[in-house]
Amino acid sequence: MKNIINRALVSLFHVLGFIVGRVAMLTRVNDEVLAGFLARLFVHAERNDASIAAVVGAATSSAVLIDNVNAFDGHEDVSAIINFSAKWRDEWVIRKASEIPNGALVLDAGAGECQYRKYFGHTNYSAQDFAGYEGTSDGLQKEQWNYGKIDYVCDITSIPVPDESFDVVLCTEVLEHVPDPIATLKELTRVLRPGGRLLLSAPLGCGLHQQPYHYYGGFTPYFYKDYLSRFGAEVTEMTPLGGLLRHVAQECHRVGRVISENKANVPEKSILDLMMNWLPRVLSGLDDKYFVEEFTVGYLVEARKLERAPENNLSSIAEA
Numbered sequence: 001m002k003n004i005i006n007r008a009l010v011s012l013f014h015v016l017g018f019i020v021g022r023v024a025m026l027t028r029v030n031d032e033v034l035a036g037f038l039a040r041l042f043v044h045a046e047r048n049d050a051s052i053a054a055v056v057g058a059a060t061s062s063a064v065l066i067d068n069v070n071a072f073d074g075h076e077d078v079s080a081i082i083n084f085s086a087k088w089r090d091e092w093v094i095r096k097a098s099e100i101p102n103g104a105l106v107l108d109a110g111a112g113e114c115q116y117r118k119y120f121g122h123t124n125y126s127a128q129d130f131a132g133y134e135g136t137s138d139g140l141q142k143e144q145w146n147y148g149k150i151d152y153v154c155d156i157t158s159i160p161v162p163d164e165s166f167d168v169v170l171c172t173e174v175l176e177h178v179p180d181p182i183a184t185l186k187e188l189t190r191v192l193r194p195g196g197r198l199l200l201s202a203p204l205g206c207g208l209h210q211q212p213y214h215y216y217g218g219f220t221p222y223f224y225k226d227y228l229s230r231f232g233a234e235v236t237e238m239t240p241l242g243g244l245l246r247h248v249a250q251e252c253h254r255v256g257r258v259i260s261e262n263k264a265n266v267p268e269k270s271i272l273d274l275m276m277n278w279l280p281r282v283l284s285g286l287d288d289k290y291f292v293e294e295f296t297v298g299y300l301v302e303a304r305k306l307e308r309a310p311e312n313n314l315s316s317i318a319e320a
Helices: 002-027 032-044 049-061 063-071 078-082 084-099 181-190 221-230 244-260 269-285 311-319
Strands: 105-109 124-129 166-172 192-203 233-240 298-305
Touching: 078 084, 078 244, 078 269, 084 166, 084 192, 084 244, 084 298, 166 181, 181 192, 181 221, 221 233, 221 298, 244 269
Parallel strands: 105 124, 105 166, 166 192
Antiparallel strands: 192 298, 233 298
């Protein structure tokens, strides 16, 4: 088992080396501190835990590297760094909620535990969900699940309300969990009044979660722009949730957590510190400097329903 872990570490270091090299090439910049440390690390990755630990220990003890680590997110809890996408998404929803007028009719589609209900207390908030998920007891992403108060227990592609019933429709991290995300977008725009706001998020890249109700991933800007325009809505915001380095930082921590949970073959402490603390901080801190959107974890999307669907899209709307 220890050999398997070592091989996994070597593979990961090679991938990280490729990624950092790719970023440097794309941005045409050179961060000597990071590049020097990783170069030495990758050379020693072919050996064993002790030699890797020696490189990590020497590198992380240098004053220059310590200063750089401290400059990246200061002493922020690493959990906030690796869970950045959830934090940013929550902040985005809270900000959008504050912009909505008192008494507006709001639908939270696929609301689940209704975590955002409290931010819409000034509105007429309703929640929809199929209410069939019972949590996940196996695998890496275990969770318990307790539904909030669901007003419409139904399929998300067939919500029992008239057309143009809501001023705002919120649907976060749901599209990957429905068998037909295109029909879902069509239904959400149907129930939205002209001029109304549609607030969406879904992953571009993620691991399996909330199984067996995980059908898709890879929701790109082109997906949103194409299908929302077909259904009579115009995208007004498309904000990526971080770039390549934040994404890699998140997965470095995940790899460290997986390895650390194998009690029989825990590697050197310095290796775990590298994966679960040092690399997430450094890579996350460099994300803005070396921003690569193509590997974002997902998008925050706002769209506005047009007063009238474009003429050239009417047939596609009927056929979708």
